Amino acid sequence: MDASFRAFRVHQDEQGFRALVEEIGQQDLPQGEVLIKVQYSSVNYKDGLASIPEGKIVQRYPFIPGIDLAGEVIEPGNSEFRPGDQVLCTGYGLGVSHEGGYAEYARLPAEWLVRRPDGLSAKEAMAIGTAGFTTALSAELLLRSGLTPEKGPVLVTGATGGVGSMAVDILSKLGFEVTASTGKAPQEAMLRDLGAAGVISRAELAASAAKGALGREQWAAVVDPVGGPGTGELLKVIRYGGAIALSGMTGGGKFDATVYPFILRGIQLLGIDSVMCPMPLRQKLWDQLSGEWKPERVLKRAISEFSLEELPRALKVVLAGEAVGRQVVRLG
Secondary structure: OOOOEEEEEEEEEOOEEEEEEEEEOHHHOOOOOEEEEEEEEEOOHHHHHHOOHHHOOOOOOOEOOOOEEEEEEEEOOOOOOOOOOEEEEEOOOEOOOEOOOOEOEEEEOHHHOEEOOOOOOHHHHHHHHHHHHHHHHHHHHHHHOOOOHHHOOEEEOOOOOHHHHHHHHHHHHOOOOEEEEEOOHHHHHHHHHHOOOEEEEHHHHHHOOOOOOOOOOOEEEEEEOOOOHHHHHHHOOEEEEEEEEEOOOOOOOOOOOOOHHHHHHOOEEEEOOOOOOOHHHHHHHHHHHOOOOOOHHHHHHOEEEEEOOOHHHHHHHHHOOOOOOEEEEEOO
16 A cells, blocks of 8 residues: 555644644554555535534544545455455444544454445445435335335435435335425425425425324325434324334434324334444345445436545535535545
8 A cells, every 4th residue: 555645634632623634654544454445435414523623423533534435455354355355334433433434545344344236336335325325224124114105105304415315216216206305495306306206395394293193194104314303293194004214313313202103003213223234234235226226316416526635615515504415525
C-alpha cells in the first residue's frame, strides 16, 4: 500500500474541534485482519453527526468517520478472503467505534465484510449503502409479516431521503402501490419517476391524524425512517393485520401510542436494525439488491457524487435535511 494516503478525520484537542482531509499512514489505521483499498463510501445522517462536535457519535479522537465503504482486498490476513476480492461493509462499528470509510485505505475485521455481488459496481453499492440496505431489511420483514400488493397501499415517510427514495423504488418494483410523503414539494416529479403512485405532503399527512385512539384504516404498511410523534399517529391508521417498519429517528426519538391498534387490529411495529443484522441475512439482501430488488431508478436519477475534498459540503447538506436521494464519496 502507499506509504501515506488521504483521509477525512475529525479532531478534538487543545486546538478545539476540526474536521479536515489530511495525509495519514498505515500506523493510523485500527487493528483488523483485512486491509482494503477503499473505492467509494457514502454520506449518511450519522456521518454528518460525526463531523460536528455536538453530534455525540465519535467517542475518541482523532477519528475517521464513514459508516459505509466498498473496495478491494489488499491484505487478507488469515481470513478466507484473497487479494483482489471485491467487498463492502455497512453497520457494525464502522465509522462509529471503528475508523470508517472516509479514507483511501481501511483495516477491518473479516466477519464484517460482505462479498460485493457481481451485479453491483462499487459506486452502485455505496449509492445503496446503509440506506438501501435498511430499505431491503424493511421490505424483507414486511413481506415476512404477510404484506402483499393485494393488501393495499404502502406509505413511505421521508421519501426524498436515502431510505425513503430507495423504498419508493424497490416497493413499486415489487408491485406495491406506493404513496410517498415528503416535506419537499418541488421533488414530487422525482418521486413519481421513482415509482410513487401518489405523493402527499408532510403537512397533509399530519393534518389527517386521527383524533382518538383509532382512525380510518388507510395503509397496509408503512416504511418509516422518520420516527418521532408521527409514528404514533400512523399506528392509528394502519389496516387490519398491517405493519410499520421503523428504522429512523430524524423526527425524534419518542412517540405516544395506545394498545388499541395492536389488540383490535393486530398490527405489528417492526424494529429495523441494520447495524447488527446477521451475516447470512445481510449477504442474502445484498444479493437481492444486485438483482430483483436493484433500485435502478434511484441509481440513474438520484445520485450525487463528491470527491473526498468536497465531502464537508455534502455533510452540511445532509445535516441541514436538504439531501435528495443518495450522496456517494469517491476515494479511488
